Amino acid sequence: VPPADKKVQTLIDILAKYVAEDGHPFEQLLMERESAEGRFAFLFHKDSTGNVYYRWRVWAYAQGDTRKSWRTEPFHIFIGGSLWKPPPNEEAEERQKTNFSSQPPTEAPTKAAMGKDTSQP
Secondary structure, three states: OOOHHHHHHHHHHHHHHHHHHHHHHHHHHHHOOOOOOOOOOHOOOOOOOHHHHHHHHHHHHHHHOOOOOOOOOOOEEEOOOOOOOOOHHHHHHHHHHHHOOOOOOOOOOOOOOOOOOOOOO
């Protein structure tokens, strides 16, 4: 579940992207410089909602997911580990439902509906 505070969520999204790209030494350096009570408190509180979201985000970025599009199927980060369930991706689901107009999605017109002869290949 993403943090309720959108500023914290954005901070986590950005940090997770850097850690996925540059590795955990970046995270360790940050933890050495920051306080457990500051804006990166989620790094220090391992069972907090923010930390769970952060760990999922790092994994998701490392798998090629993006900030706006990610897999929603439950998964194991490692064999024998807990089953993780990503948050729903309502924005991606909405994009799949639309056809870039304000109208609901429609079926693609068939050749017969367009008045074309369908008797020949």
